[in-house]
Amino acid sequence: LMEFIEKYDGDNLILFEVYQNKLDERKKLTKSLKKNAQLKKVEQMSEEEIKKWIQNKLHENYKDIKQDALNLFIELTGINFNIVSQELSKLMLYIGDRPTVNKDDVNQIINRSLEQNVFLLTEYIQKGKKDKAIQLLNDLITMKEEPIKLLALITSNYRLYYQSKILEQKGYSGQQIAKTVSAHPYRVKLALNQARYYQLNDLLNIIDSCAETDYKLKSSYMDKQLILELLILSL
Numbered sequence: 597l598m599e600f601i602e603k604y605d606g607d608n609l610i611l612f613e614v615y616q617n618k619l620d621e622r623k624k625l626t627k628s629l630k631k632n633a634q635l636k637k638v639e640q641m642s643e644e645e646i647k648k649w650i651q652n653k654l655h656e657n658y659k660d661i662k663q664d665a666l667n668l669f670i671e672l673t674g675i676n677f678n679i680v681s682q683e684l685s686k687l688m689l690y691i692g693d694r695p696t697v698n699k700d701d702v703n704q705i706i707n708r709s710l711e712q713n714v715f716l717l718t719e720y721i722q723k724g725k726k727d728k729a730i731q732l733l734n735d736l737i738t739m740k741e742e743p744i745k746l747l748a749l750i751t752s753n754y755r756l757y758y759q760s761k762i763l764e765q766k767g768y769s770g771q772q773i774a775k776t777v778s779a780h781p782y783r784v785k786l787a788l789n790q791a792r793y794y795q796l797n798d799l800l801n802i803i804d805s806c807a808e809t810d811y812k813l814k815s816s817y818m819d820k821q822l823i824l825e826l827l828i829l830s831l
Contacts, residue, residue, distance in 0.1 A: 597625070598624065598625060598628055601625075601628050601629060601632050601633060602628055602632055610633075617778065640675070640677075640780060641675065641677060642675075642781060642782070643670060643675055643781070643782045643785070646670070646675050646677065646680055647666055647670060649680075650666065650669065650680065650684055651666070653684060654684075654688070654697065657688060658695065659688065659691070659694075659695055659696065659697065660695060660696050660697070661696070661697040662696065662697065662698050662699065664699050665697050665698050665699045665701065665702045668699055668702045668703070668706075669683070669684075669687075669702050669706060670782075671712065672702070672706045672707070672708045672709070672712060673706065673708075673709050673712065674709050674711050674712045674782065675780060675782045676709065676711070679709050683705075683706050683707065686705055686706070687701065687702070687705055687706060690704070690705045710736070710741065710749070711749065713732060713736060714746065714749040714750055714753060715753060715786055715790075716732065717729050717732050717733060717750065717828075718750060718753050718754065718790065719790060720732065721828060721831050722790055722793050722794070726828055726829055729828050730825050730828055730829075733746065733821075733824055733825065733828065734821070737821055743813060743820040743821060743823070743824050744810075744813050744814070744820075746824065747806060747809060747810055747813060747824060747827075748810075750806060751803065751806040751807075751810070753787070753790075754799055754802050754803050754806065755803060756777065756779060756783065756784070756787040757787050757790055757791040757794065757799055758791070758796065758799040758800065758803065759773070759776075759777045760773050760777070760784055760787040760788050760791050761788075761791040761792075761794070761796060761799065762796065763776060763777070764788060764791070770784050770785055770788065773788075802831055805827060805830060805831065806827070809823060809824070809826075809827045
């Protein structure tokens with residue numbers, strides 16, 4: 597790869613998927629890229645950008661989408677591009693020759709992503725709808741989602757609520773919070789909407805309860821689904 601980058605003089609495009617916020621400047625590969633190539637960082641799309649992409653994709657196929665349907669689409673899928681792209685393909689097949697996507701179409705065909713399901717679960721907990729939260733939990737486990745993974749996502753949500761609330765109180769904007777905690781602005785927007793219903797101490801107590809539940813999942817002989825249900829009932 598190094599030899600190719602340094603010696604090949606034709607036009608080419610190489611994509612690197614990087615899991616850190618920036619490139620490691622100490623690596624020989626990074627130094628070679630900076631010396632011999634033009635680097636462009638491709639950021640994850642914002643909520644508005646991904647909505648615009650959906651509209652443009654539909655327009656290419658001579659179709660349109662109502663605003664309430666578009667908002668629901670993002671509410672169900674989140675802003676993961678792969679999920680959005682897959683669900684949009686299904687939606688276009690579903691509506692066939694009809695020119696306009698409406699809210700009923702989205703409700704009928706679009707699946708709620710795992711991340712969005714977990715946000716919905718924590719929203720049910722916040723609103724005191726424990727029965728709905730437990731039903732959603734059971735549905736996810738029936739769909740072969742691992743209890744430990746579900747707990748990790750639940751904990752991650754409450755941790756983000758806590759971090760977002762602290763930073764908002766310090767005067768940070770949503771964009772500044774997203775950059776500080778390395779989260780997508782869309783997730784921060786959802787977190788801020790939920791965090792306003794909690795005091796900081798309440799969120800800390802919930803995070804502690806999640807940590808205790810994590811220990812039980814890994815050490816107890818109790819049924820893992822029951823352990824998570826007991827957590828939901830205790831919050």
